[in-house]
Amino acid sequence: MNIGPSGGCVTVRGINIDRLRGGQVIEHWDETVIVGMLIQRGLDIFPSLDREAQS
DSSP, rough: OOOOOOOOOOOOEEEEEEEEEEEEEEEEEEEEEHHHHHHEEEESSSSSHHHHHOO
8 A cells, every 4th residue: 555654643443352261361353443544544445436426
């Protein structure tokens, strides 16, 4: 994507899920919403959808 630093802040949302057994984490899953971060940076990540909405 070749995105340079902006010096600004973004909010990154996501979820972490851990599976425990005997008080210890035995599995871990995470999901991060990268699309929201790109939109905050002002990137047009769905340009074809914008064109369809204007038609």
